Amino acid sequence: MSEFVLETRGLSKHYGGVHALDDANFALRPGEHVAVVGDNGAGKSTFVRQITGVEQRTAGQIFFHGSEVHFSGPIAARDHGIETVFQNLALADDLDVPSNLFLGRELIKLRLGPFSILDRKSMRQQTEQALVKTAVKIPNLTSTIRNMSGGQRQCVAIARAAHFASKLIIMDEPTAALGVQETAQVENIIRGLKEQGVPLILISHNLRQVFDLVDRIVVFRRGRIVASLNREETDGNDIVSYITGVKGNEDAYV
Amino acid sequence: MADKQNHGIGGLKYDQSKTPWPPETGVFVALVLITVVFEVLNRMHGTSFLFNTRAAVDAIFNKPRLDIIILQVSITGIIALGATQVMVAGGIDLSAGSVVGATAMVAMSFAQTAMVNGHANPKALFGPWAMDLPAVDPILVGLACGMLAGMINGVLIAYTRIPPFIATLGMMLSARGAADWWSNGDPVSFPTQGYANLANGDVLKYLTFGLLSWPGENPAVLFIVLAILLSLVMKYTVYGKRCYAIGSNEAAARMSGINVDRHKVLVYTIAGMLTAAATIMLTSKNLSAQAGMGMMYELDAIAMAVIGGVSLNGGRGTILGTVLGALIFSVIISGFTSIRLDAYYQEMVKGAIIVGAVVLDQWRQRRNASRT
Numbered sequence: 070m071s072e073f074v075l076e077t078r079g080l081s082k083h084y085g086g087v088h089a090l091d092d093a094n095f096a097l098r099p100g101e102h103v104a105v106v107g108d109n110g111a112g113k114s115t116f117v118r119q120i121t122g123v124e125q126r127t128a129g130q131i132f133f134h135g136s137e138v139h140f141s142g143p144i145a146a147r148d149h150g151i152e153t154v155f156q157n158l159a160l161a162d163d164l165d166v167p168s169n170l171f172l173g174r175e176l177i178k179l180r181l182g183p184f185s186i187l188d189r190k191s192m193r194q195q196t197e198q199a200l201v202k203t204a205v206k207i208p209n210l211t212s213t214i215r216n217m218s219g220g221q222r223q224c225v226a227i228a229r230a231a232h233f234a235s236k237l238i239i240m241d242e243p244t245a246a247l248g249v250q251e252t253a254q255v256e257n258i259i260r261g262l263k264e265q266g267v268p269l270i271l272i273s274h275n276l277r278q279v280f281d282l283v284d285r286i287v288v289f290r291r292g293r294i295v296a297s298l299n300r301e302e303t304d305g306n307d308i309v310s311y312i313t314g315v316k317g318n319e320d321a322y323v
Numbered sequence: 324m325a326d327k328q329n330h331g332i333g334g335l336k337y338d339q340s341k342t343p344w345p346p347e348t349g350v351f352v353a354l355v356l357i358t359v360v361f362e363v364l365n366r367m368h369g370t371s372f373l374f375n376t377r378a379a380v381d382a383i384f385n386k387p388r389l390d391i392i393i394l395q396v397s398i399t400g401i402i403a404l405g406a407t408q409v410m411v412a413g414g415i416d417l418s419a420g421s422v423v424g425a426t427a428m429v430a431m432s433f434a435q436t437a438m439v440n441g442h443a444n445p446k447a448l449f450g451p452w453a454m455d456l457p458a459v460d461p462i463l464v465g466l467a468c469g470m471l472a473g474m475i476n477g478v479l480i481a482y483t484r485i486p487p488f489i490a491t492l493g494m495m496l497s498a499r500g501a502a503d504w505w506s507n508g509d510p511v512s513f514p515t516q517g518y519a520n521l522a523n524g525d526v527l528k529y530l531t532f533g534l535l536s537w538p539g540e541n542p543a544v545l546f547i548v549l550a551i552l553l554s555l556v557m558k559y560t561v562y563g564k565r566c567y568a569i570g571s572n573e574a575a576a577r578m579s580g581i582n583v584d585r586h587k588v589l590v591y592t593i594a595g596m597l598t599a600a601a602t603i604m605l606t607s608k609n610l611s612a613q614a615g616m617g618m619m620y621e622l623d624a625i626a627m628a629v630i631g632g633v634s635l636n637g638g639r640g641t642i643l644g645t646v647l648g649a650l651i652f653s654v655i656i657s658g659f660t661s662i663r664l665d666a667y668y669q670e671m672v673k674g675a676i677i678v679g680a681v682v683l684d685q686w687r688q689r690r691n692a693s694r695t
Binding site for chain 2: 143144147155159160161162163164168172173174175177181183184185186187189
């Protein structure tokens with residue numbers, strides 16, 4: 070086994086002449102929670118899209134638990150135990166909570182090809198367990214997602230990721246559209262994941278949140294990783310200096 | 324869930340004992356109201372819409388009318404079942420009516436009898452090899468024909484990514500053309516007794532060993548059986564769940580690992596097969612097939628689904644809703660006939676009801692959205 074859960078070497082993504090991501094060297098240790106920060110267009114989301122296979126990288130290598138991987142799409146990444154909470158929620162509005170949690174991997178009572186009978190009871194029970202595990206409070210499991218608040222929907226998306234992710238969770242701005250209490254709820258889920266030792270990559274604009282939650286902060290600027298700092302060794306001003314380019318014009322190796 | 328009240332995010336309270344009305348409630352109330360209106364209108368003329376008024380007949384209900392209410396929608400109703408699952412999955416099928424025409428011609432060609440009243444069948448399309456075949460042959464040929472049309476629709480929509488409206492519009496024109504081409508526009512008639520019995524026999528008596536009897540209502544029996552079956556499929560199987568997921572958020576379904584393209588092909592194929600089943604009932608009932616059969620059936624089917632609360636945007640709607648929508652459709656037709664109103668008025672009112680149902684649905688959605 071490798072000492073890293075995830076490692077990227079020279080990861081690059083060019084859109085035509087634009088170098089959205091350039092030579093990113095990144096590593097994530099077991100149980101570690103890392104925040105990815107940076108200005109808009111710094112390459113944070115591009116970086117995540119290469120890892121989860123939503124886009125195919127221009128150059129570089131990705132190692133997952135020591136072996137090199139080529140994910141053809143998010144489903145392939147998911148099959149390796151990487152769950153992603155996307156900025157635009159991947160939920161079906163007209164389905165209830167258990168159906169959304171098990172979307173695409175429904176539990177089956179009787180296998181009959183496409184007409185396999187759903188095991189609705191088990192899906193419901195496991196949903197309740199998943200919600201208890203992540204301390205998500207959803208008033209009514211049987212109502213459709215459509216009737217829920219943004220925070221509740223986000224919690225369902227995160228509970229889904231947390232329930233199935235065995236090896237790595239990636240969250241892209243999970244609290245960007247949420248209110249104060251809803252944000253606190255999401256942050257509690259993230260703390261719970263830390264206790265369970267599930268590694269996490271968190272993209273966030275919220276420095277207060279980042280300092281509250283993660284072990285290490287990686288700063289992106291103009292498509293390059295310019296800093297990788299342990300939480301204890303840095304502060305908000307320091308991070309902002311890196312984000313804005315006052316500091317760190319040299320590449321950092323993690 | 325042990326406690327009755329849970330606290331949601333932000334301290335929201337939710338009372339579990341208060342479950343919302345099922346979405347079909349409104350459709351059912353509308354059906355009852357429309358029925359009551361026709362009953363009152365009939366009473367004003369000294370007759371009754373639903374109840375028996377003839378002294379010579381010992382019955383509470385006007386059974387012939389109840390029978391016709393179900394029978395006259397059972398063929399378009401079966402098509403509407405297929406249209407419902409297509410619409411739930413976010414698509415639309417405009418080709419159903421033309422597929423009825425094509426399937427009718429093809430299936431009937433294999434259901435012909437050799438001798439009619441002692442003479443050779445004047446409408447015989449093929450040689451003796453295709454005469455007096457057992458009824459199962461035209462059934463299989465017909466189902467295959469509908470299946471093929473549906474599969475072409477599905478493959479076009481799933482793999483070329485053209486809008487369902489365009490793909491099925493193309494099939495609508497092509498299938499009607501194929502129906503005309505099949506026999507150069509001539510009707511195909513004189514089916515075997517076995518084929519005629521499919522719709523005109525008494526399957527209920529056969530299935531219940533004489534306990535129940537409903538002669539000549541086989542299309543209605545098939546409609547009810549298929550409605551129950553498809554209702555269970557939509558509710559309790561992966562197939563149904565994925566229809567709702569795809570219609571609700573196709574990108575999310577794709578991202579979740581659902582094979583959306585393959586599912587779409589399956590959905591349209593099943594719609595085609597249901598259309599074929601309806602066609603077999605129709606030709607068996609009519610004892611004849613014409614290329615023009617099933618004209619506008621697709622719109623009737625879509626209208627029934629829409630009246631029953633199936634959303635044109637996908638993701639919402641149930642089979643039960645569509646069945647209730649079909650009954651509303653039928654009660655209106657029978658109601659107008661019972662008060663001796665012209666068929667022209669029927670068409671006009673049908674149009675108004677379809678528009679009204681969508682307006683009501685939009686209004687209901689907006690109200691729900693503003694409440695949460």
